[in-house]
Amino acid sequence: MKDRLSSLVKAGRTGAEIVLCGPQKSGMKRYARFLSDCGEVNRYSESGNIVVRHRIESDAKGPGIERNFAASALNQTLAFQTCPGLFSYAELDSGTRALLEEVAPNPGEDVLDLGCGYGAVGWFLSSSAGTSVTMSDDDCLATSYASANLERNGLSGRAVVSDALQAIDASFDLIVSNPPTHAGDGVLQDMLTGAGKHLREDGRIVLVHRKELGLSRHVSSSVSLRRETDGFKVVEVRS
């Protein structure tokens, strides 16, 4: 958040005003203190919320918040650069790890990592199977890291900003996803229905989701269980 505030200060001209508003205990006091280094801050409470009004007087000093870590899967170790605000930005999450252990692309297959985040699945599949992976996500910050890290690791592939599959114009042999199940049924429906339409004949979709959730209502084909761990299920949908 401080990084984003720094960016806002940088984007505004001297004399411009930034207005923030949020509930008590949401960090607003800390943000006000941070902004006070680069201009006048007026903070007050109203109806249980805190309003912060900041007049820009000078540039902010950004903390530099990118994270670097290495993760191993599929007999590969890759270097990741991410940032706070992206899903599981500090480590490879266990759902993604479970998914990777169940996915084995065949040589030459076209693969889509749907809802790629910073691209962990796509990177590992590209690295281990030598396939060219398309990665897509609704969040352009996530895809920018996915794209930059492909380049950093010398891997082939591309990252595309796409609301579900709206910006995807190709078809695939394999679609893998650790979908954002918190985003609501509408998003899952768009993603999984769209995935089915972008699947080639004899293609397959491999998904990971928390055990307590059921995603089968969003797909028209039959779903088979590939693996169950303590917290997750990996399932496969055939075209």
Place this chain on the structure above:
Amino acid sequence: MRTVKTDGYEFSLEDGLKGNGGVPKPERMLASEAEVEGRLLVVEPDFGFLPVCLSRDAADIRCLSRSARSCRVTRDNLESNNVEARVENGSTPRRSSTQPSTHLPHTST
């Protein structure tokens, strides 16, 4: 898709947006607190409540959202409420500990 009518405007809402259950209270407060003169930048407009509500006093409105879905819904709501604004899919420039500050690349949908 759902719609919400508020402050004399009508908005379409979708899953995947922060305000898909209605206008969050902090956004309502921002709409009443922000005194707009001249150019307005709304970062993460969600479904477009703030740029629409603040449009009366802004000479030029720009919206910036990381989410392609938010951009699409915001554009639709601006248009249906007859508000002119630029909606861009992007992120504010970030400061890197290892690289110079950059505006991240993106592809609009």
